[in-house]
Amino acid sequence: MASVFLYHVVGDLTVGKPELEEFYETETIGSAIRAIRESTGCGITVWKRKTHMEMAENNDTRQQRFVGILTSLDVVSFLAKPQCLEDQDKAMKTLVSDVVVPDNALLKIVDPGIRLIDALEMMKQGVRRLLVLKSTVWKGMSKRFSILYNGKWLKNVDNSSNLSINVSAPSSAASSASSSSSSTPPFMRNKFCCLSREDIIRFLIGCLGALAPLPLSSISSLGAINHNYSSIDASLPAAEATQKNPGDPSAFAIMESTPDGRHRILGEISVSKLWKCDYIAAAWALANLSAGQFIMGIEDNVSSRWLTDCNNNSLDNGVESTRPRKISSMSSGYSPVSPTFGVGRGTYRGRSAPLTCKTTSSLAAVMAQMLSHRATHVWVTEGEDDDDVLVGVVGYADILAAVTSKAPSLSALTPRSIIELRLENHH
Numbered sequence: 001m002a003s004v005f006l007y008h009v010v011g012d013l014t015v016g017k018p019e020l021e022e023f024y025e026t027e028t029i030g031s032a033i034r035a036i037r038e039s040t041g042c043g044i045t046v047w048k049r050k051t052h053m054e055m056a057e058n059n060d061t062r063q064q065r066f067v068g069i070l071t072s073l074d075v076v077s078f079l080a081k082p083q084c085l086e087d088q089d090k091a092m093k094t095l096v097s098d099v100v101v102p103d104n105a106l107l108k109i110v111d112p113g114i115r116l117i118d119a120l121e122m123m124k125q126g127v128r129r130l131l132v133l134k135s136t137v138w139k140g141m142s143k144r145f146s147i148l149y150n151g152k153w154l155k156n157v158d159n160s161s162n163l164s165i166n167v168s169a170p171s172s173a174a175s176s177a178s179s180s181s182s183s184t185p186p187f188m189r190n191k192f193c194c195l196s197r198e199d200i201i202r203f204l205i206g207c208l209g210a211l212a213p214l215p216l217s218s219i220s221s222l223g224a225i226n227h228n229y230s231s232i233d234a235s236l237p238a239a240e241a242t243q244k245n246p247g248d249p250s251a252f253a254i255m256e257s258t259p260d261g262r263h264r265i266l267g268e269i270s271v272s273k274l275w276k277c278d279y280i281a282a283a284w285a286l287a288n289l290s291a292g293q294f295i296m297g298i299e300d301n302v303s304s305r306w307l308t309d310c311n312n313n314s315l316d317n318g319v320e321s322t323r324p325r326k327i328s329s330m331s332s333g334y335s336p337v338s339p340t341f342g343v344g345r346g347t348y349r350g351r352s353a354p355l356t357c358k359t360t361s362s363l364a365a366v367m368a369q370m371l372s373h374r375a376t377h378v379w380v381t382e383g384e385d386d387d388d389v390l391v392g393v394v395g396y397a398d399i400l401a402a403v404t405s406k407a408p409s410l411s412a413l414t415p416r417s418i419i420e421l422r423l424e425n426h427h
Contacts, residue, residue, distance in 0.1 A: 004210045005404075010119050010195065011112030013203050014132050017193035022047040025067050025097035029075060032096050033279050036072050041196050042250075042271035042376065043071035045107060045129055046100045059109045062131075068103045069128060070096060072274040073250055077242040079283030088280060107131055109192075117404065123197055124400050126248075130195040197396035198371070204403060205367050214403065215364035222363060224402040225380050225392040231255050234266055234292030241269045241286065249377035249395035253354070254291045258389065265379055265390040267295030268354045272375045356381045356388060363402055366394050 023035050023044050035044050046067040050057065078084060078099045084091035107129040108122055119130060208215045219225055230246040231253040232238070241252050251270030255263040269291065274282055285294050356379045357366050369378050377395040381388045 004204075004207050005115065005117035005120070008116040008203075009112065010110055010114050010116065010130060010132055012116075013195055013199055014112060014134055014193050017134065017195070017199075019134060020045075020131065020192045020194045023070075023096075024049050025095065025100065027096050028092060029078065029094045029096060029099060030092040032070055032099075033075060036070070036075065037276055041198065042275045043069045043074075045194060046070050046096055063104070063107075063109050066104055066107045066131075067097070068100045069106050070100045071250055071271045072277075072279070073241070073246075073269070073271045074099060074101070076274050076277075076279055076282045076286055079279055080239060080242055080286040082287070085284060085287060107194075119195075119200065120400050120404050123200065124397060124404065126397075128197065131192050132195055134191045134193045197400065198374075198376075201367055201396065201399055202371055205364070205371060208364055211403065215367075216362050218360050219357070219363055219366055219380065219394055219402070220359040222402040222405065224363065224366075224394050224398045225359065226395060226398050227392045229253055229379075229390075229393040231263070231390075232269070232291045233257075234290065234295075236291055238269065238286045238289050238291045238294035240291065246270075248397055249393060251377055251393070252291075253379060253390055253393070254295050255390060256292075258387075262389045265354055265356070265381065265388050266292060268379070269294065270376065272373075272377075275374075354379050357394070358382065359391060363399070367399060370394075370396075370399075 023032070023046055025046050025048055027035075032044065036042070046069065048065040048067060050065070078094070079088075079091055081091075084094075105126060108127045109131045110119065110122075112132050112134075122130070204211070214222070228247075230244060230251070232240045232244075232255070234254050234256045244252070246252055249270070251268050251272070253265050254267045254269065255265050258264055269286075285297055289297070355369060355373055355375050355377075357369060359380055359382055361380075366378050369375070377393050379390060380392040380394060382391050383389045
């Protein structure tokens with residue numbers, strides 16, 4: 001298992017990644033909606049503009065310009081405010097800086113040569129995005145320069161016949177890397193790409209063989225189930241989601257109580273569910289419907305029929321229309337139903353059903369579920385299929401913690417043990 005973390009660096013994950021296009025806090029909410037829909041995740045990084053466009057920017061200055069991450073749930077919650085529903089034109093023209101929650105710690109600028117294990121540790125501590133220098137020199141570099149000790153490159157020459165390693169000159173290798181960086185053409189220096197936790201997990205799922213037997217272990221045995229999830233009773237107003245901080249993952253389980261006092265999950269309000277929806281219609285529903293009613297409408301809201309209507313009627317030049325329009329339950333795609341939710345789990349079957357797994361599900365299966373559905377989490381249930389009694393949730397952070405829990409501390413590896421690991425890997 002250690003070899004996966006030892007022989008790979010963050011630069012390996014940047015190959016093929018698009019260059020970051022900064023989204024500024026001075027943009028409007030209407031522009032943010034389009035950017036979130038077109039993003040590869042459920043949120044976008046928000047930046048302050050450069051004060052001096054002509055001057056070169058170091059990492060510290062760039063880090064200071066990062067504001068936070070704006071998600072689909074943030075936008076819908078904002079648009080659900082009474083004043084926004086009354087004046088949609090004004091709401092859509094609101095600056096992103098008035099909505100995004102500032103949190104500079106959610107992004108970290110890193111060198112492409114840092115170890116994968118170090119990147120995982122950062123994300124376990126709460127980092128959501130890694131900003132990595134994008135350069136053409138990072139094409140399979142870890143196969144040529146993969147020996148690391150205490151976070152530094154070790155000079156080595158690797159060919160089919162021998163393995164010569166100078167373990168006494170990490171500073172020499174570092175200066176060599178610095179020299180290589182300084183020789184990079186100026187136009188390459190400021191090109192960055194952004195790696196998310198999904199990117200890390202997508203990479204790891206391609207290395208499942210090297211991680212054995214961990215991927216086949218149950219999420220329960222690995223301690224990957226997070227029991228501190230956020231929830232809302234189905235009979236309560238959906239607006240409860242705007243008054244609470246869901247934490248990580250950014251999702252609320254919509255539940256109903258069973259006769260024996262347990263909680264059955266019916267659906268969810270989350271960044272992934274709201275990602276591609278009609279934000280204005282979802283905001284109206286969030287403000288006016290119960291949580292149970294909301295989740296039955298949200299899936300119809302993202303259907304092809306609804307998206308076609310959304311594209312024809314609510315988009316101007318690719319941005320959510322700022323023209324005021326009257327939103328009702330009929331026009332929003334949400335159909336009010338009885339507030340009584342004792343009709344059983346079957347009412348919520350189909351497209352509105354949440355993504356779930358069992359406590360006995362393997363880590364590999366849960367990872368595959370999340371990636372195939374582009375979800376930030378999977379709810380964990382127990383009991384029969386029709387019960388769906390909620391016991392917890394597995395999110396990105398939980399998977400990263402589980403993957404690294406059995407890995408040895410690579411920072412404590414000696415040069416000899418590193419060589420032995422590499423020789424073992426060659427055999």
